[in-house]
Amino acid sequence: MLSAAPSAAHADTDTPPSLTDGYGLTQVPTEKPIADSNTSTSFVITVTTPQVANDPGTTGHHIKILLPADYAANPTRRYPVLYLLHGVGGNPIEASSYPSLQNPTSVIEVIPDGGIRGWYSNWLYQKTAAGAQNWENFHINQVIPFIDANLRTIPDKAHRAIAGISMGGFGAFHYAQDHPELFSQVASLSGAIDLSRDSMDVRMAAVGTLTNGGGVCGSSLPVCPASFGPTVSSDALFGTPYPFSIFYPYSDTLWNKADPSTHMAKMAGMGISIYVGNGNGNPANMEFWAESASKHVKDHLDALKMPYHYVNYGNGTGWGNCDGGHNGPCWAQDLQDWIPRLEQAFAAS
Template structure:
């Protein structure tokens, strides 16, 4: 058993609860600069798993955990769980910084590492320069049962939610569709929730994170101007993103299969929330593309006559400090709106 070492500045009573290795996860020491900020209710653990290679220069994968203030004082009480998935280039610590997530009172919050561009799926090709990339196995088969085994969760569908930001929005809908028995509530914040042929801009943005080629997904989008790790083939994730190829699977069939927008019927009975802006009308903005993707999802939900909560805040006017962009100013307000609604849904379950 290994837990993150608490700072000397914290009393023993304010130390994180000890967690036991299991479900294929092995805990390793968390960097001192991070562990020094751990408390009994907000802490980071670091784990390794054969399912997912460590990013270059790292010793494992961070998982940020936030517990209700009364967790230690009520040793028989159990809590619902929110899993929040970060975006491309993000990390669990950054994603946990939003005010709406701080000091939860009625639920446990878990923000696991999703890699710089893991895309919350098991990659088609596992022998690229990025190494093993079985992110869905990691989160669904390891992280969730690890949390249920170590913390006092209410381990059922009605008391488990999944949400995500940008790439994490895709992950949240992808996991909810592939594992509908696990989640009762899901939300996309500026999510890449359309990878179909109707949203080739979003698909090419995903390709750009794999190939590190900025020009493949927009002239000025920040997401496409950075390096997210070892360069891999555009086919690494779901095979060819193009309509035809001489290599397996010979077409974009796996992209279409993974696309959330055309499979919304799989989420029947779930609470679905979608938040998005318009990127101030800039066609090279990731938020502009996310708005188009979100509208496609809304159209599919309408055709299915499925209920949902949809907020398009446009340029951000009147939506907190939001500027309409693909950034934390808007996601902070999204969470301010969604978290109380999630708590109400959990309370009613």
């Protein structure tokens, strides 16, 4: 039986619902330029938690929430929830800007902070310059129950979906595999969904975000930013990324354990969607590597005889304003294709 719905009547259309702290999350004031744009159906809250340190220059972690237009007018109605995970260097506000996410009619959309390079995981090593990095704890044990307690969700697997862009694609598959009881629909948009030895290029791109390009810059991989934050060891996330090492855990055991591609059986029964381009065959475009990773996942799904929805739009011809690269116009078209299918799946559940 569903619990009593939180109060959600708000006469002022510019006022977001009032949410109550809990599950280890404490709300703090959101920066005024962001808060000034909040409405009752599209708003950002900012939270702090001991599970994940604030990124440099921030006071907390943003969570973008988009509610259906009739949310306040129908105080007894409950809604399915989509959790969307952003990519490396992204943020919830940027990720909420795609047209297909605007003005939802039947789904609550939640876009939580995933850090500059949090990789949607509990890092092996917590005592680095980056501070606490328990992103899986934050999202699974805190954000999801916080949303269910404060908003009129339908709090079950059949009515909860997770999707992600690039790094967030890894996060979506990783969370679905670690917590299959929580999600019924999963989607990867240009996702880093193969961290196995079959995709050492993608694995090294992830390492580059930890080391700020150290050991990777100068190769063909586009992972040489000014900074992803404090430089940490390549081992901070899952231990050594290399197949053979004299350092704990002595091989890439934990990378292989976290790799989604070789554990697709854990997603049996879920609706699985994969979108990817080809980066125009250019190894300097991250989409080139995302395509290889996605094909590996497709091969594993085929071997398991599991159903899925797979779109490889190549160089982007005929796919909206997409050019086949690792960028927003392609992801906008991915969402335009996926969101209606998600709504249909929820309606049928």
